[in-house]
Amino acid sequence: MAKxxxxxxxxxxxxxxxxxxxxxxxLKVKRDEVRxxxxxxxxxEYVLHPGAALILPVFDDGSVLLERQxxxxxxxxxxxxxxxxxxxxxxxxxxARRELIExxxxxxxxxxxxxxxxxxxxxxxxxxxxxxxxGLHHVGAQLDEGEHLEVFEARLSDALxxxxxxxxxxxxxxxxxxxxxxxxxFP
Amino acid sequence: MAKxxxxxxxxxxxxxxxxxxxxxxxLKVKRDEVRxxxxxxxxxEYVLHPGAALILPVFDDGSVLLERQxxxxxxxxxxxxxxxxxxxxxxxxxxARRELIExxxxxxxxxxxxxxxxxxxxxxxxxxxxxxxxGLHHVGAQLDEGEHLEVFEARLSDALxxxxxxxxxxxxxxxxxxxxxxxxxFP
Numbered sequence: 001m002a003k004x005x006x007x008x009x010x011x012x013x014x015x016x017x018x019x020x021x022x023x024x025x026x027l028k029v030k031r032d033e034v035r036x037x038x039x040x041x042x043x044x045e046y047v048l049h050p051g052a053a054l055i056l057p058v059f060d061d062g063s064v065l066l067e068r069q070x071x072x073x074x075x076x077x078x079x080x081x082x083x084x085x086x087x088x089x090x091x092x093x094x095x096a097r098r099e100l101i102e103x104x105x106x107x108x109x110x111x112x113x114x115x116x117x118x119x120x121x122x123x124x125x126x127x128x129x130x131x132x133x134x135g136l137h138h139v140g141a142q143l144d145e146g147e148h149l150e151v152f153e154a155r156l157s158d159a160l161x162x163x164x165x166x167x168x169x170x171x172x173x174x175x176x177x178x179x180x181x182x183x184x185x186f187p
Numbered sequence: 188m189a190k191x192x193x194x195x196x197x198x199x200x201x202x203x204x205x206x207x208x209x210x211x212x213x214l215k216v217k218r219d220e221v222r223x224x225x226x227x228x229x230x231x232e233y234v235l236h237p238g239a240a241l242i243l244p245v246f247d248d249g250s251v252l253l254e255r256q257x258x259x260x261x262x263x264x265x266x267x268x269x270x271x272x273x274x275x276x277x278x279x280x281x282x283a284r285r286e287l288i289e290x291x292x293x294x295x296x297x298x299x300x301x302x303x304x305x306x307x308x309x310x311x312x313x314x315x316x317x318x319x320x321x322g323l324h325h326v327g328a329q330l331d332e333g334e335h336l337e338v339f340e341a342r343l344s345d346a347l348x349x350x351x352x353x354x355x356x357x358x359x360x361x362x363x364x365x366x367x368x369x370x371x372x373f374p
Contacts (some may be wrong), residue, residue, distance in 0.1 A: 011257035011335040022209035046260035070198035073233035148198040178365035
């Protein structure tokens, strides 16, 4: 396998000053003054995010567990796989285990780290840690207050067709399904 | 192909009030009070985004054009494909044509809409329109002030290996490469 070509430029931007420009209940926005590689001064605004864990739950027959929920910023329902934000001091795998129970009501006997995905590098520092989970057994969901969703099983081939036709357009979910389809197998 | 199961629940959240909570130079954050499906009141915070266009430039031999740039929110360089925000009143295809010239210095004779991707449904209304472009010819880049990046060609198979090993982790880029690998072909 070839490696990417050696970089010819260093485009690092260095902080000159940094402030918390918006401190909301969910979103924290930083606004930093930065020095560009050409010496000019500019500013960068971005969301501070604690990171998230993402779970692709795979049943013994190869089908996957999906959920359907309403996403207010987009004003419509989405088909997704389970995910959740890291709590303070929480390891990503612990978040993944917790969210799979809370949102879907499943425990898994086997977990495999697949990848880390950066969903929004232009304006957020979020990273999403993706795990595949198998050996699923139902223990009952424990939705957070104000959390409303439903879960269902689907064949991987169907879920992929829903990516192709746009029924599934959530970036974390498309990544997990396409990655698993191309490279996924449990040891 | 199967369809997703009929929804059993309607989880729509309805705006009770809405305000622009942060009006930054780049980021605009809305904070809305909403009525949940169970009648409870909650609030939702999210970034208002004009939408973006994303281009997978494909050469005649099947290799693709990538770029490398620094992303300040993540404090490191990323390998990506070209993209840019829609300007006011701009059609996504016009944005795609403009960004391919500005960032990479290429024009394309043929464009194909592939998909729309929602990168961050939890806290942004951004949608990214993905196009494949071929019939590439070099006309010279016209980088915006303060924009620093370099471009290079890669075999699709190499770029996919970089997705697999984490060298490429930007969600829009992983989506485009995996989608094109699985389904892409020009008419």
